[in-house]
Amino acid sequence: MERRQFLKGAAVGGVAAASGLAAPAIAQGNITWRMVTTWPRNFPGLGVGAQRLADRITAASGGRLTVQVFSAGELVPPLQSLDAVIDGTAEMSHGAAYYWLNKSQGLAFFTGVPYGMTSRELAAWVRFMGGQEIWDDIYDQFGVQGFLSGDTGTQAGGWFRTELTGLSDIQGLRFRTPGLGGRVWEKLGASVTNMAGGEIFPALQAGTLDAAEFVGPYNDLALGFHQIAKNYYFPSFIEPGLATELVVDKAKYQELPSDLQAIVRDCSQAEYDQVASDFYANDPRALATLVNDHGVTVRYFPDEILEAGANAAKEIIEELRNSSDALTARTTESYLEALALVRTRTEQNDARFIAARERFFTL
Known part of the structure; x- marks a missing residue:
């Protein structure tokens, strides 16, 4: 998709959405919730995933819970x-947890950690190894609930003029990159902004920027960085398995009937996995177009x-491990304990298979 076409579509969508601004509606037992996002409207992968998630909830509930999407800037600025x-x-909001490090440094671990978990490893930690419970404790401080909602896989490393x-x-x-990864690049000598x-x-x-990373070919082609x-540059060593999040008002969520909560x-x-498939299918196509x-x-x-990036990542993670904030320290410790286990499967099994396929199997 050409950038001008994408932006034109986003502008039209913004006008349509803005005309529908309204307070939450409850009629005959039906509820309408507003979802604000950090993504432009119709943005490949992420923005489309947010809309698809809203449509899934609306359809699965038979309209009893209708989700109305407001893309970046339509109701509030994206990073608000x-x-x-x-x-x-x-x-509701749809974004990335590491955008909110001003709330808690521990939130970085639910998006992407330099040299950390791949997306499948992250899902294992959150779903089966105590990650969700710690995430709940962090967000309880703010009266919200977070869920994994999308997965880009290992991202691209970024766009550079030269x-x-x-080192x-x-x-x-002057480099655009967020989260703990931004801190890594700062340690390498870059001037980082988000x-x-x-x-x-x-x-x-x-x-005003010399370089930038965002996600990967599917998104980056639409944004016109080329x-x-x-x-x-490939791959990103700071975002090995980036996840997006759906955040909901916890009190209102708990007031929902149990089936709507489910x-x-x-x-x-489901959307976490659907977005991953979307990126796997379309990143290679977009990269071929770019090249x-x-x-x-x-x-x-x-x-x-x-x-140098790995050494910087170790320093930053060790600082968080010894954080004076108990929740951040606990999150870091849980993440590292899970990483030590799940990486054995990835490295002993998945990585060796990929290496063998690359070396021996061509058609």
Whole structure:
């Protein structure tokens, strides 16, 4: 999708949604909830996933719980989505937990951790190894409930105007990247900022950013980063399995009948897997378009950068492990304990199979 077509569609969707602003409606036992998102309307993978999740909940409930989606900026600014749920402006938000590190550093572990869990490992921790319970404890402080709602898989490393030959090329680099990964890049010498996806292209175009990472080819093609930077680095070592979240007002959620609670929870889980399949199917197609039609060069980070990034990640995680905030320390400890176990399966089984397939099996 060309950037101008995508943005035109987003603008039209924004006008349509804005015209429907209304307080939550309850009529004949039916409820309408507002979902604010950090994504542009019709945004591949993430924005589409948010809308599909809303539609799933509405359909599965037979309209008893109808979810109305407001994309980035339509009701609140994108990076105020969580606050909108906390203050009652909306009943739901769809975004990424590591956008809210000002609330708790522990939230980083429910999105993506440098050199941390892949998306399948993360789901194992959250669903079966105590992660959800810790997440609940963090969000209880703010009166909200979080659910995994989408999965991009391992992301791309980012767009750079010039080739990176080593650490010296990072010094002073103005780079958009969020979360703990941003702290890693700061330790490597970059000047890091975070901004919503729709704000990145203008910043690159204006020269206020030298480089940026967002998700991967499927999203990045739509946002047009290839028009500014041609060096596309893989893979991301700071976002090995990024998850999005659905956040709901906990009191209102608990007031729902048990079947509607289950629908919200189970539709979120289904959408986590659906978004992953969407990215797996469309990232390779988008990358082929970027390379073949737009002259993008695929590159891989030099070992010097990868090793320095790993060392920086260890320092940051150790700081969180010893945090004075008990919940952050507990989250870090639980995450690391789970990672030590689940990585054995990934590395002994999945990684060796992938290496063997790459080496021996071609058609």
